[in-house]
Amino acid sequence: MRHPQGAPPARRKRLSLALVVALVAVVGTVALATVASAGTSGSAAAEQEKIKVGLITKDVTNPFFVKMRAGATAQAKKLGAELIYAAGKNSSDNAGQITAIENMVTAGVKGILITVADAKAENAAIAKAREAGVLVIALDSPTSPRSAVDALFATNNFNAGVLIGKYARAATKGRTVTIAMLDEHAGSSVGALRHNGFLKGFGIKNGNKQIACVGNGGGNTADSQTAMENCIQKNENIDVVYTINEPSAVGAWTALKNAGKTQSGTTIVSVDGGCAGVRNVKSGVIDATSQQYPLLMASLGVAAVVKYAKGGKKASGYTDTGVNLIAKKAVAGVRSKSVAYGLANCWG
Secondary structure (H helix, E strand, C coil): CCCCCCCCHHHHHHHHHHHHHHHHHHHHHHHHHHHHHHHHHHHHHHHHHHEEEEECCCCCHHHHHHHHHHHCCCCCCCCCCCEEEECCCCCCCCCHHHHHHHHHHHHHCEEEEEECCCCCCCHHHHHHHCCCCEEEEECCCCCCCCCHHCCEEEHHHHHHHHHHHHHHHHHCCCHHHHHHHHCCCCCCCCCCCHHHHHHHHHHCCCCCCCCCEEEECCCHHHHHHHHHHHHHHHCCCCCEEEECCHHHHHHHHHHHHHHCCCCCCCCCEECCCCCHHHHHHHCCCCCCCCEEHHHHHHHHHHHHHHHHCCCCCCCCCEEEEECEECCCCCCCCCCCCCCCHHHHHCEC
């Protein structure tokens, strides 16, 4: 029997069912593609919205700044932010830091954490960044004036100097000594604070006849060795040495040792509290050091930027991140922590 519409009813039913299945498959594929596209777009949007935090240090080699970068990187990852890092070629590279500030503003950072190379040289670039809505926080090294930045997270560097000055005075039992002072470089705010703090703690002023030499060691071992050698040429009786940081102390001791000095006949004090520095306290190269905490500075700074970027209040004022004197041998009248404490809390 022939069917006027050209196909048996059973066959037409099978064709209709196949068509429905095909349509469902097409719709499902489109829906999955749409979901996948939405997911990709969402991920891209999330990536674009990631908060950018800038960190600028004086250089890339000083253990203090190496640890500061590590702390900032870890905190940024923890908070879902992106860290953009830059540094000067050395501790006095103002031009490099200014360029880094400008580049970070262009990159869209919400905040910049900076250890300024100079108390004033970066101020104009910082002002432009703040005008663009960027939160700027100084770490470790203050600007002059302090109001050039929104906030300062740092050790009280003057007090750090006072601690080691008091220690050196007590360790030398009040006798007349011959002092060499190895600073960082001209214009260093942190250098001036530690230098003046040491003098305060020791009980003398700039120009005192016990100060035989003041030199700039750049906060690094090689230049500090050279500076110390120059000091020894001026006065071979140097028996007390202040250094801006522990790499500088190592350079100073190398020069002293080469000149025939002994650890028992020389008192060297410093600032930082890195693991290498504390080990040098243990070995007797450094008699005492003021330990500071760069990881804390960095983590607090990153958290402050993220908070601000999410609509929170801007950080302001000064946050003291603490300091402790680390000494192998305690002296009367000066509070200190043991080498064991220093090693348990050191960095680098």
